[in-house]
Amino acid sequence: MAHKNLRQPTRNLPLAIVPRELTLEFDGASFPVRYYSSPNPTRLVLLDAPDQTESEREDVALYISAFGAAQVYRLRADTLTDARADRERGLALLRALAAREPDVPHLFGAFSTELGLQIEFPNGYFGEAGELPPHRFVTARDGAQLALREYAANTSRAILLLHGSTTHDGAYAPLARFMASRNLARVYALTLRGHGLSGGARGDVAYSAQHVEDIADTIRFLRVTAGAEKIFLLGHSLGGGLALRFLESSFAGMTDGAILLAPYIGSRAPLQDRKSHVIAARVFWQNAAPLTIFNALGVTRGQHLPCIEFEMLEGFRTPMETPRYSYRAWMAVSPSRRLHRALEKFHKPTLVVLSEGDEIFVLTKLEAFFARVAQLECVRVNEPTHSGIAFHPETHTQLERWLKMQG
Numbered sequence: 001m002a003h004k005n006l007r008q009p010t011r012n013l014p015l016a017i018v019p020r021e022l023t024l025e026f027d028g029a030s031f032p033v034r035y036y037s038s039p040n041p042t043r044l045v046l047l048d049a050p051d052q053t054e055s056e057r058e059d060v061a062l063y064i065s066a067f068g069a070a071q072v073y074r075l076r077a078d079t080l081t082d083a084r085a086d087r088e089r090g091l092a093l094l095r096a097l098a099a100r101e102p103d104v105p106h107l108f109g110a111f112s113t114e115l116g117l118q119i120e121f122p123n124g125y126f127g128e129a130g131e132l133p134p135h136r137f138v139t140a141r142d143g144a145q146l147a148l149r150e151y152a153a154n155t156s157r158a159i160l161l162l163h164g165s166t167t168h169d170g171a172y173a174p175l176a177r178f179m180a181s182r183n184l185a186r187v188y189a190l191t192l193r194g195h196g197l198s199g200g201a202r203g204d205v206a207y208s209a210q211h212v213e214d215i216a217d218t219i220r221f222l223r224v225t226a227g228a229e230k231i232f233l234l235g236h237s238l239g240g241g242l243a244l245r246f247l248e249s250s251f252a253g254m255t256d257g258a259i260l261l262a263p264y265i266g267s268r269a270p271l272q273d274r275k276s277h278v279i280a281a282r283v284f285w286q287n288a289a290p291l292t293i294f295n296a297l298g299v300t301r302g303q304h305l306p307c308i309e310f311e312m313l314e315g316f317r318t319p320m321e322t323p324r325y326s327y328r329a330w331m332a333v334s335p336s337r338r339l340h341r342a343l344e345k346f347h348k349p350t351l352v353v354l355s356e357g358d359e360i361f362v363l364t365k366l367e368a369f370f371a372r373v374a375q376l377e378c379v380r381v382n383e384p385t386h387s388g389i390a391f392h393p394e395t396h397t398q399l400e401r402w403l404k405m406q407g
Helices: 054-066 083-100 169-181 210-226 238-248 285-296 327-332 339-345 363-371 393-405
Strands: 020-026 029-036 043-047 071-075 106-112 116-121 135-139 145-151 157-162 186-190 230-236 257-261 281-283 306-310 324-326 350-355 377-381
Touching: 020 083, 029 054, 029 083, 043 054, 043 083, 054 071, 071 083, 083 106, 116 169, 135 210, 145 169, 145 210, 157 169, 157 210, 157 238, 169 186, 169 393, 186 210, 210 230, 210 238, 210 327, 230 238, 238 257, 238 339, 257 393, 285 306, 285 327, 306 327, 324 327, 350 363, 350 393, 363 377, 377 393
Parallel strands: 043 071, 043 106, 157 186, 157 230, 230 257, 257 350, 350 377
Antiparallel strands: 020 029, 029 071, 106 116, 135 145, 145 186, 281 306, 306 324
16 A cells, blocks of 8 residues: 655554455445554544545544544545535444444544544434534633633533643544543543644743643633532543643642543653554654753753654644644653652542553553552553553443542
């Protein structure tokens, strides 16, 4: 499978996905599709962005499937006619797939070159049919506007959801909708400053404590305006690192517990062997190395310079994505080397979920790291990839079990 216009070769994907041409027949209707397998049983019916090239459209489906978010049924542009008819055809296929496998999660998505993947939910696993809830905005202490979505539920318990690197709150809609639809929690999905539709310089902060202060400001907002009695932090990957950094801070008492999905634990994160490290990232060592030394000496000059850039398949790059981070932005989501001491002092419910399929972090070493903290619970799931852990039903089962235990 050749891709002439890719900046990132497909060998950097965690799975070697080879799309298959299928023709699905339901109730007399014929659906020519390209199918992309995934370790996640969730099915996503995907409409192409009309203004992308074929290789860019392929990128989008590959990115979603290979990183473990969903199996993709892509309605190819060459089989479609106009926007309204295309949408109806996609929804018809979705309904047919859901009727055939009613217990499997299903999603409908349309890709936009401006907004990325826009998700809709049919009736079923994710609750009642509907689109993503609208954004509201939280005003941070410096005046920046932080994008926030509320997934309503019949409970006073709330979860503040922190997304992973490069992306924004919308990418975590399936996870948020799962918890809210089962009344496990009202979920507030936050887009970090410098990401998505939130304010602030792209991939940057003014100082390393700014993300933590933004979380504190958001929790205050939720206590006052939403009447949330209990507020748990939930962070995945980079968002898990930020949640841990929050638990190290003087604001830790503002939250009632934490959920960490494959969290980044800072400079000691146990990475897989470089040869199998498939989420490619370029570290700007000419900046990172001297700035680390300067930072240790209390010198903050130059911390706006780039530190790391994540490679992305070309078709998935949109204005909503944030592939590059400054040195101080990366430090803002990185727990310190004193993390264990902070966790031992945090005597509130904490769940860590790790996956045997994580292609970024070494599972056994992460388990050993968290085993040193007696009061938290660390569980493993079998199949999900590092990115896919947030979207896999095995993870959802663990979250449901744990949240029901919290009363």
